Amino acid sequence: MSRRRSGFIPTLAGLAIFAGLTPTTLRADEVIVLLPAESALKTPESRQRLIVQELEKGEAGSQLVEGIEWSSSDPAIAEVVDGVIRPVKDGSATITAKVGGKSASSKVTVAGMGAPFAWGFREHVEPILAKQGCNSGACHGALAGKGGFRLSLRGYDPATDFFNIVKQDRGRRVELADPGRSLLLAKPSGGIAHKGGVKFETNSLDYKILAGWIASGATPPEDSDAVVQELEVLPSRSLHRKGQDQQILVRAKYSDGRVEDVTRWVKWSSADESVCRVDEQGKASVVGPGEGSIVAWYASKLAIARITVPYEAQSPADAATVDNRKTRGFIDEQIDKQLTRLNLPASPACTDAEFVRRAYVDTIGRIPSVDEARAFLSDASATKRDALIDRLLAMPEFADYWTYKWSDLLMLNGTRLRPIALKSYYQWIHKQVAEGAPWDKFVREIITATGESAENGPTNFYALSQSPEDMTENVSQAFLGLSIACAKCHNHPLEKWTNDQYYGMASLFSRVKAKGWGGEGRSGDGLRTLYAAETGELVQPRTGKPQPPTPLDGQALSFDDPADRRIALAKWMTSPENPYFARSIANRIWANFFNVGLVEKVDDMRVSNPASNDALLSAAADYLAKEKFNLKALMKVILQSNAYQRSSKPLAGNKLDRRFYSRYYPRRMMAEVLHDAIVQVTDVPTKFDFIAFPGADKEKTDFYPMGTRAVQLYDSAVENYFLQTFGRNQRRIVCECERSDEPTMVQVLHLSNGATLNEKLRAPGNRLARLLKLRQEGMSGSALIDEIYLSCLSRYPTEAEREHLLALLPRPGDKPEGEVVEDFYWGLMSSREFLFNH
Incomplete structure (x- = not known):
């Protein structure tokens, strides 16, 4: 049926997207620094590349690449050519870089020049194969290999790789007496046809290393070989502007104490290509504002270099509305610090109506009742938000909502567990949550x-x-x-x-x-x-x-x-010292309240998927451990923070921000909460039927009496078209990807003409029917419209909205009045303001 009979078409203002800001220019009195500040070259083949950085606001800024004059205090010990140090003999020297009237220096120590040296399989050959992609999944690292030759993926099994290269097929891939004839060299250098193409030239360092290893007898990897323990990236953090480039250096720290520059053989990737991209040599290119991360992989170790690109100068129009409230604890301290660094203005505090609805949905999984909303909005006390937070954390619905969340995580599913086992599992979870x-x-x-x-x-x-x-x-x-x-x-x-x-x-x-x-x-x-x-x-x-x-x-x-x-x-x-446990649950809790995790997706806590604010995530994890993993303690400080209580309406200067919490990020309510909101507004419950297990002829049980809310369901085996359409978690695997909040045309059609909303709006004895009866008994049109807005949106209508609807409202008792009121409800309940938590 058409929903335009009354001419009422609701709109939602303030759910726009963001725009960015740029940093200030470098001051003339700021200096330069040479990275790394110290290096030790312990073999004749060791090299160390140096980079020159401007210092901006006390940290690495732009990289300088032109007009650099390099010099060594003692070229007989260490030479420097184009920023690369080469050892000559044992001793110490100082390398200096001059740019204009500024200079910076780096100390280098040379040792081991008289000791015998040979290229090693684990330390040198495997990194070359990994860098060139020879042992990637698309090449010889595939499970079945390629062309009869198989390597372990990215060199995770050196012993087997050595056997396959040197021993397999009677050693046909290596010619010890004439390394140039070795298939290991001839194919990737183009001497023999190679489906993978030319990987390196015969005059390259990679060719030299492989040839030298073969010439020295193709020595195998040994258990006693030094192994990489960790990677160091330089600069680990730097400030940039759009259009700039930054070379990243990587040094591997070995178990025998050596530190080697391995930048050349690192595999690179960018965690956010909207901020920066990186080429095969480790040169990052800045493409947009934000905070990006360059991921360096070498020998199964990872390290992150963070690149900060401040947003453009703040709009003068933002100055009057920007959030200047005093910080409330570590959350605001960390967020405000990052916003300052990124030059992002913070949106002002949200209204009381926005807060009460937001806090109810995020904390207990339902919207406020009419009485709850009216009572909060009429409360004039300065501490009413804190008081509401305490009440929400103590409500029985808290246990229902968070039991449902943990049931998603733990895959409670009636297609995989029998009813008695499923009920036992659910009730145990509910008991734990209810008891705190x-x-x-x-x-x-x-x-x-x-x-x-x-x-x-x-x-x-x-x-x-x-x-x-x-x-x-x-x-x-x-x-x-x-x-x-x-x-x-x-x-x-x-x-x-x-x-x-x-x-x-x-x-x-x-x-x-x-x-x-x-x-x-x-x-x-x-x-x-x-x-x-x-x-x-x-x-x-x-x-x-x-x-x-x-x-x-x-x-x-x-x-x-x-x-x-x-x-x-x-x-x-569960130890407080475990670096993953506290961070993981802190991130899940954070994502529930802010709609965007500090790490996204929330269950993808890879080193190569860094947090948008790692200091904040660490602080939240530390706080949780200090509070002995009392989740309500973390929830409370989140709910009390300025960051959580900010408006979702963007400012001119922060409308491009989606990761740094300069405002609250609107998100459609999850399927079960949205369903329950429709039930609550119409006061027409849904009857849920439990399907016990596959092949049981759809055996139905009485698990769910009438009045059960969607967030009280034990599992995901309930057949419900609305929940399915709006992306409920199927609980088939432990992955947040099982739930979807992506909009679809099916959702639009279901809200417009589907059974869930329309049938509940027409059901006898529902909220609409009771309001119409009150209307006949003398309720004013203005009071009626207040009830509609409070029940749907937890706020009073604006004067413009009130006047518009009053003009459309028939006189009490007129026949079409019920249809008009039904349209009012349908219009609000299909609007973004109702569907979204904002």
Whole structure:
């Protein structure tokens, strides 16, 4: 049916997008710096590249590349040509760079010039193969290799790579007596036809290294070889303007104490190409405002260089409205510091009406009732927002909403668990949330769960994850925000996690056993008993041997210890010192309230996916650990912050910002909350039916009595067209990607002509019917319109809106009045102001 009978077409102002700002120019009195400030060259083939940076506001600014005069205090010890230091003999020297009237210096120490030197397989050959893409997934690093030649992906297995290069097929790929005839050199240099094309020239350093390694006997990798322990990037943080370039340097720190410049062999990527891009040589190009991150990968290690590009000068029009309130704690301190650095103005405080609706939706998953909204708006006390926050955190709906959120995370799904097990799991989660169980306790009880599935709900985590591999992947993603599945077959190509670390983690679950039914199917009553055996190992496929049980970056456990390994895992995982645990849950909580995580997506806490404000995420994690993982404590400081209470309406100077919290970011309410809002406004509940399990002839149970809200559903097996259409979490995998807030034409059509909204607006005895009865009993048109706006939008109408609607409203008792009021409701409930949390 058409919804334009009354001529009422609602609009929503203030949900616009953002524009940016630029930094001030460098002052003449600011100086330059040479990076790195010190270097040590310990082999005849060691080199160190230097870069010259201007200093701006006490940190690295623009890179200088022209007009530089290089000199060495002692060329007999160290030479410098075009900014690259080459060792000559043992000793120390100072390298100086002069630009105009400014100069900077760097100290260099040379040692080991008289010691024998040979190129190594692990340290030199493997990095070349990785840089040239020879061991990438698209080339010989594919699972089946290419052209009969297979390498481990990005060199994660040097021993096997050495065998395949030097020994396999009777050593046909290497000619020790004549390195130039080696296929390893002839093909990538173009001497022999190569499907991968020419990778390097015969006069290149890469060719020289490979040829030198072969000529010296193609020595194999040894367990005693020095290995890379960490990477250092220079500059680690720098300030720039659009159009500028910045060379990034990378130094590898080895286990034998050496520090080598490995910039040449680094694999590069940009975490945000709208801010900066990077080429194969590590030169970053600034393309837009914001804070970008350049990711450097070398030898399965990662490091990040942050590039800050301030937005353009603030508009004079912003000055009168910018948020100048006093900071309220560490959240505002960190955000305001970054906004200043980025030259972003902060939008002013939101109105009381915006705050009350926003806080209800974000904290307890529903909109305020008419009485709740009216009471808050009429309260004149200066502390009413803080008082509301305390009430919300204590409301029973808090437990319903956050139980639903954690049920998404833990994949409660009636297609995979029998009803009695599902109910047990849900009720356990609800009890923990209602009682305010600390997050570390909550997670420990899940990880170490034992017993019968109907009596101890968290044991069902292991019914949904039945192999050691699934257990470790789901635990890592749910509670650490780490996706380590790629490391199951090889070292993670985008992270630091190795194949051995994956199986070390999985070995912690190798003794988890169960009796009874524990998966999908029709037989049995669904009851199972979970226990930890005293023996049993998981074989690492690559080595054919069990991998020592070891938490990620933790200490290995003994194979002989009969104790439940999950106890040690839980202790390591929930420790305040764990660098992943507190950050992961702090980021999830943050994303719920700000609609944008400090790390996006919230369960993708890769080093190569850095936070938009790492100092803030660290502060939030530290605060949570200090509060003994009381999630409500973090929620409270978020709700109280100026940042959370800012308007969603952009200023001229911040309308391009989507990551730095200069304003509140509007987002459509999640499917279940939106559904419940429609039910609340119309006062017409939905009857939900639970589908017990696949193949059960759609057996329906009485799990959900009439009046159950969508956020009170135990699982995602409920068939509901509205929830499906609006992107509810299907709970098939542990991934935030299972939920969608993307708009679709189907959603528009369903709101316009679908059953959910229209049938509830027409249902006998609904809110509309009661208001019409009051109208007949003498309710004024103005009071009627107030009720409509308070129930839908938690605010009073503006004078313009009131006058417009009063002109459209028939006299009491007139026949079309019901249709007009229905159109008023439909117009508001299909508007962005209703659909979005703003």
